[in-house]
Amino acid sequence: MTDLWVFGVRGMGEVQPGDDPAALLLDALQRQGERFQDGDVLVVTQKIVSKAEGRLVDLQTVEPSQTAHELSAVSKRDPRQIEVALRETARVVRMERGVLISETAHGFICANAGVDASNLAGRDVVALLPIDPDGSARRIRSRVREDVGVEIAVIISDTFGRPWRNGQTNVAIGVAGLRPIHDYRGEPDSAGVVLVVTEIAVADELAAAGELAMGKLDRVPAAVIRGYSYERGDGHARELVRDRDLDMFR
Amino acid sequence: MTDLWVFGVRGMGEVQPGDDPAALLLDALQRQGERFQDGDVLVVTQKIVSKAEGRLVDLQTVEPSQTAHELSAVSKRDPRQIEVALRETARVVRMERGVLISETAHGFICANAGVDASNLAGRDVVALLPIDPDGSARRIRSRVREDVGVEIAVIISDTFGRPWRNGQTNVAIGVAGLRPIHDYRGEPDSAGVVLVVTEIAVADELAAAGELAMGKLDRVPAAVIRGYSYERGDGHARELVRDRDLDMFR
16 A cells, blocks of 8 residues: 545636536646646546536526425425426425435435535535436546546535534545445455455545545535545446345345 | 645555654654644544554454454454444444444444554554544644744544445544534524534544545545635534434444
């Protein structure tokens, strides 16, 4: 294991629909005197990807349903936001005490189907998750390879809550260029005992490490992790989602 | 946000019951030409703490119960290991398909009550979680302050599975010197909108970042995270555990 260096990509400015996130990231990196190196992991928050891809909804166009009004009465959240979340929900996992836990079309399980109202210009706009976050990650990775000739891995991250534990953590919702899970099964540990069930969700741990260099309130929408030796390959964030019939908690 | 540097603490050798983990860590750090700096976060795997505290069970002394035999028949795991896990279980959260999800006496929810058979000298020994991981963290923190006069934060980490998502991640089971959750509620984001529900489990993210510098198969039982600006304070890992009646998933 080698040392890791984690640093934020600053000064990207406001991302607009139609922008190329890879180009903005490369510019911002250059302005801070950095450049990508082979093997870097780039963690990019979902928000700037969603903005660039135009995944925005003007709440003034949204008519809340009866269910949205009922949830709003308990949660005190904008019923139009809740309505958007309900529309983005492929399946309701739990709906209790004003909290909506959704399964999204991607298979992710998260509050309000990942619909996000923070850090957006205008209080009447919400951002949806990218339609295909793996594709978003692949496009950034390809663009970096084309522009600067360097092979990086890309993780699109979002901040999800989880059962049992308080607080949210950053997780991977899109990956490109790395295997999201490191499977130690069958490998002997230092005592020579074969590890039976150890699969580490390295993409989620990388997303979490990236979050530490980003914070929530600053305009630091991406982080670079340098020095982590990952398994390169075609990864898909779907590998991080437990099959429904193997999941005891939905 | 500043840059982070994450590096593993190597060459600690085999920890024995009665050892002082802080002394071993300080020695190992010195041998690799490093020393703690004010504000460092030290992530220590539960395993060496449990070993040092003698939280080991000789399986030859364990008589499996009927339930342990039944679970063993499905999971193909050693019924004595399962028996130990059942004894460490304060409450069974799920028991299906040979998988035991336990609530421990600390309140943590994890497979097999955190009982761990990997990386132990001898196949007939398992390690239990420390009795008071916050206390274990506090002792390491105090010892570092006394020995080298530096204020660090300490996280005792373990690798837990989680609902909904495949793969395990490192989480904090003991903390000292930092607030485990950063509460952004009420703080305005960069668009001036107040973030309503954003509490980040920074201790879990730090544990995850530490895991990236440790790996599972090497003798790297601890990592130092330098450069992360955390809220100092008296933290307790219990803050990371959701109250049972606020948890929709148990």
